[in-house]
Amino acid sequence: MSVVRIGAGAGFQGDRLAPALDLAERGKLDYLVFECLGERTIALAQQARRNDPSGGYDPLLERRMRAVLPVCARNGTKVVTNMGAANPLGAAQHTARIARELGLTGLKVAAVTGDDVLDRIGSFVLDETGAPAEDLGDRLVSANAYVGIDGLVTALKADADVVICGRASDPTLFLAPLVHEFGWARDDWERLGRGVLIGHLLECAAQITGGYFADPGVKEVPDLAAVGHPLAEVGADGNATITKLQGTGGRITRATCIEQLLYEIHDPARYLQPDVVADFSSVDFQDLGTDRVGVSGATGAPATGQFKVSVGYRDGWIGEGQISYAGANCVARGQLAVEILQARLAPHRAEIFEERGELIGVNSVWQGASRHTSAPEVRVRYAARCADRDTAQRVAEEVEGLYLAGPAGGGGATGMVREVLAIASTLMPAATVKAVVEMLEVHHETA
Amino acid sequence: MKLHDIAHARTGDKGDVSNISVISYDPAHWSLIRDHVTPARVAAHFGVFATDDVTRYALPQLCALNFVIRGALTGGVTRSLALDAHGKCLASVLLDMELDNVKTVTD
Known part of the structure; x- marks a missing residue:
């Protein structure tokens, strides 16, 4: 041809x-x-x-x-x-x-x-974890x-x-x-x-x-x-x-x-x-x-x-919630919402691996943009990776709780919980x- | 002048590594981009990466640079808490880089 x-x-x-x-x-x-x-x-x-x-x-x-x-x-x-x-x-x-x-x-x-x-991945050391795949136990899903x-x-x-x-x-x-x-x-x-x-x-x-x-x-x-x-x-x-x-x-x-x-x-x-x-x-x-x-x-x-191998494993649960603030002083109200969430989730920190609170419209994509203090509207996003589903669910619920017990004028709260399926390689x-x-x-x- | 005025860019991701291409529209601007958009300046622009995390490759025949940023995706696409876990938006953030002290060489 x-x-x-x-x-x-x-x-x-x-x-x-x-x-x-x-x-x-x-x-x-x-x-x-x-x-x-x-x-x-x-x-x-x-x-x-x-x-x-x-x-x-x-x-x-x-x-x-x-x-x-x-x-x-x-x-x-x-x-x-x-x-x-x-x-x-x-x-x-x-x-x-x-x-x-x-x-x-x-x-x-x-x-x-x-x-x-x-069936033969067990002894291979994963780049991301530095440990053999078999150490993941029943969290190992695929290779x-x-x-x-x-x-x-x-x-x-x-x-x-x-x-x-x-x-x-x-x-x-x-x-x-x-x-x-x-x-x-x-x-x-x-x-x-x-x-x-x-x-x-x-x-x-x-x-x-x-x-x-x-x-x-x-x-x-x-x-x-x-x-x-x-x-x-x-x-x-x-x-x-x-x-x-x-x-x-x-x-x-x-x-x-x-x-x-x-x-x-x-x-x-x-x-x-x-x-x-x-x-x-x-x-x-x-x-x-x-x-x-x-x-x-x-x-x-x-x-x-050598072939690259992708190894899939369960790695906790992510809980996430979002809520909007708009108009006068909305960035400050959004930041207050993030601080409230940090405080309310503090008792659960033993079950939280990592968390982040941010303002969509200000610094959600690029953390370096935090210096901006005004925007026509912002959307608070709070996400945490947790050890179990209940804690992840709590993160979403605390965001929804801002309706009545958060800063003025919060609207459109949403929440989501999902299991993390992480990928490592070797x-x-x-x-x-x-x-x-x-x-x-x-x-x-x-x- | 912003980098956006003379270059275009695209982000890609592999695991916890982000790569951002920077491509000159006009070959006349290539040397300017090559000389001013350095790993140190890219790291400083984002403010959250160390210079040592940034490796730069050049393809002069295409008037293109490729920046490879290790550890850029907070643990990688599959487990990151970031909204833009792939870092797809990062190229546009880079194009916001100010080139104030730089004269265009075409005029």
Whole structure:
């Protein structure tokens, strides 16, 4: 294949479906990739699977597959996704059921597993806690390795039309189809680095087409409401053009591409990935016309041989409450409310790990802004991480209590309690993590 | 003049690390941004980070800097009490940086 057309269907679990469907219909795509797993999503999914062994995959899988499968089957577009979350096989079985209902006989759906390393995580020391994972005891929920292309490429070689995995590094979802199509060698570090770059640029979907970018009067984005998702036209050398469909909103320029290039990147010369250490330090972008930007200059170095592992664990409860103050002297009344809450929660401090009180509109995002003393309105926010649910509930209740027993003119109190599912990380030798591929074929007769 | 007048920016997050890109609109402003937006000034602007927590990478061909701030997200996205646990808003806060004593070199 001389050019591979690969598009982004989703950049996070709850991403919008309409732009993905538009890409499937009009994008002449070879691949449509849905990246739907955040840092914590898989731990939440693992909890869901404990409650329902057939569950634990993306709740939007049904809606997405039902919408795009008929279109992709008609257009010869393969779907690659990490919507399998904590249960790729369950997700593949569900997808096969949907395909059967839609009459897509012969469709091949692959489940890629092997990323779940909970059974062997015990002795690995976690970066954040400095202690072995097993010390978490029954608070330990999940451990998933950010795997590379192995299982995905195996599935594609076996002619899968839909490939569903759990945790893989996000760019891997894009790199695997490119390695499969172009036959890049597993030690062709330059091309692997370029493939990672394409995946990195596309994996957040609208973040390269004008989303997370618009700044009125400064960085204008036309018709952001109808923003389209991106696609890449990739050559066999791994260089590419990033573009989007005509008629969609948003824009692709050097500026949107540079912002996305550095998004969630630390050292641009060493972007650690399972299959390569990508080097973006010499990347450049070329404006090739409206909403068309050329990308070149990425390279790579041998992979480290270690996979990053995300470990999910229960870490107490967060209780939170909010209440508004407006008009004359509202900042001072809001600050008084925070002081009252600190005093009223003092008897419970043994069960409170950490807490913060702040004024939304003054200093909730940036603590350094505390010097501001006036605002048209403020919203007090008080949050605490607690040892147990009851204490967290008390935090929310004390905020509501400000209605009658707080400063003048407090309104619109809300409260919330949630369990904390924290993520820590460690490294595991790649050789100990093996991909497993299971293929399901949709038969008309097996209704 | 504010940094916002000559540059755009984006925040990303990984665990307890925030990264903020700062990109010059006009190549003519690149050297000014490179010389004045230092890790020390970034730390001082936020007022809550130490200079040693801030590492800066430069991509001159893109007129872009990347600031990596360790410990910026009060324990990380998943357990932070912050309203903006990802620190998504931090790039815009950085663009508020005053460059009062700096002359534009384009005019």
